[in-house]
Amino acid sequence: MTVYDLAIVGGGMFGCLAGDEAARRHPDWNMLLLDRSGPAAGATGWSLAADIPFALTPAHRDLIEECERQWRRLAGEPAASLARGIRIVYVTGQDRLPALQAQLGERKLREASPAEMDTVRRMLPDVRIGAHELVVTHDEPGSVLPSREFVRELLRAGPMKASTRLATPHHVTAVRGGEPWYELACESGDLWRARRVILATGPWRLPHLPATPAPFTRSVVKRVAALRVALPVRAGDPIVFFPEDDLYVLPSTDGTAMVSFNRRCWGQDPDLLDGSLEEADRRSGVAVLAARCTAAAGRVVGGQAFCDRYTDDRLPYVWRAPRLAAMLAGSGSGVRLAPGMAARAVSAL
Numbered sequence: 291m292t293v294y295d296l297a298i299v300g301g302g303m304f305g306c307l308a309g310d311e312a313a314r315r316h317p318d319w320n321m322l323l324l325d326r327s328g329p330a331a332g333a334t335g336w337s338l339a340a341d342i343p344f345a346l347t348p349a350h351r352d353l354i355e356e357c358e359r360q361w362r363r364l365a366g367e368p369a370a371s372l373a374r375g376i377r378i379v380y381v382t383g384q385d386r387l388p389a390l391q392a393q394l395g396e397r398k399l400r401e402a403s404p405a406e407m408d409t410v411r412r413m414l415p416d417v418r419i420g421a422h423e424l425v426v427t428h429d430e431p432g433s434v435l436p437s438r439e440f441v442r443e444l445l446r447a448g449p450m451k452a453s454t455r456l457a458t459p460h461h462v463t464a465v466r467g468g469e470p471w472y473e474l475a476c477e478s479g480d481l482w483r484a485r486r487v488i489l490a491t492g493p494w495r496l497p498h499l500p501a502t503p504a505p506f507t508r509s510v511v512k513r514v515a516a517l518r519v520a521l522p523v524r525a526g527d528p529i530v531f532f533p534e535d536d537l538y539v540l541p542s543t544d545g546t547a548m549v550s551f552n553r554r555c556w557g558q559d560p561d562l563l564d565g566s567l568e569e570a571d572r573r574s575g576v577a578v579l580a581a582r583c584t585a586a587a588g589r590v591v592g593g594q595a596f597c598d599r600y601t602d603d604r605l606p607y608v609w610r611a612p613r614l615a616a617m618l619a620g621s622g623s624g625v626r627l628a629p630g631m632a633a634r635a636v637s638a639l
């Protein structure tokens with residue numbers, strides 16, 4: 291039986307970027323990527339995949355800086371050309387400005403120009419901006435990535451192409467042993483062997499392991515939803531972000547924007563979700579949006595919902611055992627934080 295140098299379980303953003311990083315660092319490795327469905331079958335396939343580079347904590351800032359280094363490296367790969375830059379405009383309380391500036395690190399906030407204000411008012415015609423609020427921006431753009439296509443392109447044309455066997459559908463139920471190799475057992479009865487393992491199972495539970503990472507047992511699976519809203523937006527318009535409301539409006543096509551909001555619904559089972567928006571998602575999103583923009587809340591034309599694993603402070607983490615790393619809890623930001631997580635996971639092996 292083949293003993294792979296590295297087996298990756300999970301073909302989402304985390305698993306595929308870890309594979310990309312491993313293949314780049316170790317072009318001689320014979321690698322295996324297992325997924326219970328197929329690449330981007332989980333949260334990655336339903337993501338809005340916006341990169342608004344704010345850091346909730348100093349640990350997030352370190353991870354974001356690592357991501358920026360990784361994005362510079364990825365710039366040479368065809369998959370990276372799928373990302374598009376987008377400006378970000380923030381609507382925030384005056385008293386919150388220093389905290390927001392600190393969260394944005396080197397990006398220096400300035401007041402939005404009259405032209406930028408006109409754009410916001412065109413996009414969201416009856417937007418409510420309080421007397422003690424400011425509209426600010428920075429000159430460095432954020433980005434949006436079609437994450438499903440990105441993952442597929444990494445597999446099709448990235449460094450993994452030459453060295454990685456993609457095996458789907460294979461649902462890994464247990465990872466056993468360790469010396470001299472790990473054995474990965476699948477629901478189907480199939481067995482695979484690998485000297486090293488990366489687990490990247492997103493919101494799903496981990497396969498059975500000799501030891502379960504303690505932080506994993508404290509994480510929760512939360513619903514993540516977004517509304518599609520018919521709005522007078524155009525190509526080139528910015529993301530309008532209301533940090534205090536945990537709400538942003540992301541222009542997607544001419545005349546349509548995606549609206550991300552905090553869907554407070556915990557304890558989801560990813561196996562029961564198919565990406566579609568439920569009535570309760572719609573009601574919850576409309577309530578948050580209506581507080582800012584009544585007209586927009588009346589123009590919801592659809593949406594999408596799935597789930598993601600969250601830690602308390604929304605910081606994803608890498609858990610390690612000898613030659614095994616688990617990349618866990620995208621926490622609603624797993625697309626933008628995946629490159630740094632991938633580098634950490636491969637270094638942990």
Ligand SMILES: Cc1cc2nc3c(=O)[nH]c(=O)nc-3n(C[C@H](O)[C@H](O)[C@H](O)COP(=O)(O)OP(=O)(O)OC[C@H]3O[C@@H](n4cnc5c(N)ncnc54)[C@H](O)[C@@H]3O)c2cc1C
Pocket residue numbers: 299300301302303304305324325326327328329330331332333334335336337338339340341460461462463490491492493494495496497514515516594595596597598619620621622623624625626627
């Ligand atoms: C509506 C929505 C909007 C979002 N917006 C943003 C955003 O704007 N910006 C951002 O950065 N993030 C966003 N996110 C979060 C982001 O999409 C996730 O954090 C990220 O995709 C997680 O990637 P992952 O690889 O950890 O998980 P997943 O993409 O879920 O991948 C896990 C993979 O593992 C496979 N798998 C699971 N268990 C097993 C097993 N036992 N054996 C084999 N295979 C297994 C699954 O089939 C799946 O393909 C959003 C998410 C949603 C749902």
